[in-house]
Amino acid sequence: MIHDRAGHTFDGEPALTDSQVLEFCREGHLLLRGVVPDEINRRTCDYLEGKIPANPSYIPHGLTEADLERMRFSIAPSSIFLEDWFMEHVLLNPQVVGIMRSLLGRNVGLPVLASLHRVECPMPAQHWHNDADHVFGPELNFVEVFYFPQDTPVELGPTELVPGSHIMPTKRPDDEGGVFTDGPAGTIGIHHHSILHRRGVSTAKGTRHMLKYNYWRTTPPQRDWITEPDFDFQRAYYGGHNQARYVAHMFYWLCGKGGEYRIIGGQAWPWSHPNQIGPSYGFASERGYRPDWRKQNQDGYAS
Numbered sequence: 001m002i003h004d005r006a007g008h009t010f011d012g013e014p015a016l017t018d019s020q021v022l023e024f025c026r027e028g029h030l031l032l033r034g035v036v037p038d039e040i041n042r043r044t045c046d047y048l049e050g051k052i053p054a055n056p057s058y059i060p061h062g063l064t065e066a067d068l069e070r071m072r073f074s075i076a077p078s079s080i081f082l083e084d085w086f087m088e089h090v091l092l093n094p095q096v097v098g099i100m101r102s103l104l105g106r107n108v109g110l111p112v113l114a115s116l117h118r119v120e121c122p123m124p125a126q127h128w129h130n131d132a133d134h135v136f137g138p139e140l141n142f143v144e145v146f147y148f149p150q151d152t153p154v155e156l157g158p159t160e161l162v163p164g165s166h167i168m169p170t171k172r173p174d175d176e177g178g179v180f181t182d183g184p185a186g187t188i189g190i191h192h193h194s195i196l197h198r199r200g201v202s203t204a205k206g207t208r209h210m211l212k213y214n215y216w217r218t219t220p221p222q223r224d225w226i227t228e229p230d231f232d233f234q235r236a237y238y239g240g241h242n243q244a245r246y247v248a249h250m251f252y253w254l255c256g257k258g259g260e261y262r263i264i265g266g267q268a269w270p271w272s273h274p275n276q277i278g279p280s281y282g283f284a285s286e287r288g289y290r291p292d293w294r295k296q297n298q299d300g301y302a303s
Contacts, residue, residue, distance in 0.1 A: 015098025157202030
């Protein structure tokens with residue numbers, strides 16, 4: 001792993017395969033349970049609660065020590081990114097590096113803004129929502145992370161997600177649940193910024209810290225993760241009706257082929273069914289449609 005401090009980027013070896021990248025396109029999330037060392041998790045909580053002194057590795061241009069101290073005790077404590085121990089073990093966690101390199105390409109841009117979601121439990125669940133300025137589209141220019149520095153079982157209200165909801169607007173009743181990102185201290189959730197989510201209901205007592213931040217793409221997309229020799233673009237599973245067209249478009253965009261992507265509709269590729277007696281028609285069509293991510297057309301296709 002190479003960390004470019006001046007450019008605020010990193011590079012490393014990709015960790016995901018074709019199938020795993022496609023799964024992220026389809027589901028919109030990954031979960032790494034307990035990957036940050038316990039000592040770092042305790043130090044993170046102590047830092048956020050003001051129990052240890054700050055020791056920034058440098059003071060960014062235009063800021064002062066007073067600015068960093070103000071930042072530390074706000075709802076956006078981005079000064080924690082300047083602590084060497086946090087950079088090494090959280091932002092540059094080896095498992096996170098491999099995934100981000102796979103999804104965002106070389107020279108991944110490191111986070112510049114942290115959001116702290118601190119809750120004194122028990123608390124009711126939030127309403128289902130998409131984060132501000134979410135974008136529905138095939139492009140994956142950034143990926144969002146939730147880091148839980150303390151044990152966060154279901155009883156402490158971890159984030160709930162709705163898998164697959166990152167590709168289009170989704171309505172969900174508040175009494176209907178989702179998938180929990182629960183886990184021991186040091187759990188990191190990685191997900192598409194547009195995924196529908198909420199803070200889950202908490203029934204236990206305690207303080208739940210959660211830091212949220214984004215990693216960024218700085219290079220054009222290309223298929224340079226771990227390629228599988230037997231991966232078949234025509235027969236791969238992209239999802240069901242009204243999902244597969246978007247998932248395949250995102251996957252093709254990540255492969256650097258988003259501009260070539262065309263579909264013909266109906267039962268054609270990329271939709272498929274296990275009872276088919278042959279591959280779907282329409283694969284590699286040079287004429288056809290692209291999905292209408294903006295929902296400007298009633299049938300969901302763009303010219």
